[in-house]
Amino acid sequence: xxxxxxxxxxxxxxxxxxxxxxxxxxxxxxxxxxxxxxxxxxxxxxxxxxxxxxxxxxxxxxxxxxxxxxxxxxxxxxxxxxxxxxxxxxxxxxxxxxxxxxxxxxxxxxxxxxxx
Numbered sequence: 547x548x549x550x551x552x553x554x555x556x557x558x559x560x561x562x563x564x565x566x567x568x569x570x571x572x573x574x575x576x577x578x579x580x581x582x583x584x585x586x587x588x589x590x591x592x593x594x595x596x597x598x599x600x601x602x603x604x605x606x607x608x609x610x611x612x613x614x615x616x617x618x619x620x621x622x623x624x625x626x627x628x629x630x631x632x633x634x635x636x637x638x639x640x641x642x643x644x645x646x647x648x649x650x651x652x653x654x655x656x657x658x659x660x661x662x
Contacts, residue, residue, distance in 0.1 A: 547592045549600040550615030556591045556602065562618045575618035577602065595635030603633055610640060612658060622658035626651070 547554045552564040562577035593601040600613040602620075610633065611623040628649055630642040635655075642651040 547594045547600065549594045549598055552615070554592055554600060554613075554618070562602075562613075564618065577613065577618050577620065593633055593635055595637070597635075597637045599635060601633065601635050601640070603630060605629060605631070610642075610653075610658075611661075612655075620661040622660050624653060624658045626653075 548567075551567070553567055554562070554564050556562045556577070561574065563572050563574045565572050591603055591605070593603065595601060598615075600615055600618075602611045602613055603609075604611070606629070608626040608629050609623055610626060610630070611620045613619065614621050624640075626642065628642070628644050628651060629646065630651070631645040632643045634641045638655055640653045640655060642653065643649075644651070
């Protein structure tokens with residue numbers, strides 16, 4: 547995902563990195579996710595909002611987190627009630643789709659809990 551002038555990549559085990567698109571240098575960051583736990587099934591785990599914000603979706607744990615564009619740390623997160631398959635982030639809402647039961651959930655971004 548391209549956000550904040552960086553290419554962000556994540557794997558299924560919770561590792562997060564960004565790549566400088568000018569130099570190609572890769573920088574590993576600590577996302578705060580437990581390492582070694584699968585955070586994504588068959589869908590993607592990173593999303594860029596319409597406002598350029600960066601989001602991580604931990605599907606099995608049913609948690610969505612907004613990530614800081616400078617260091618990848620969690621800014622705020624929310625424990626979802628239903629396990630999402632995919633998401634879209636607008637300036638005001640997060641929209642989740644659950645392919646398992648065709649559920650669509652709209653969550654106001656203001657409902658997220660600050661990290662810490």
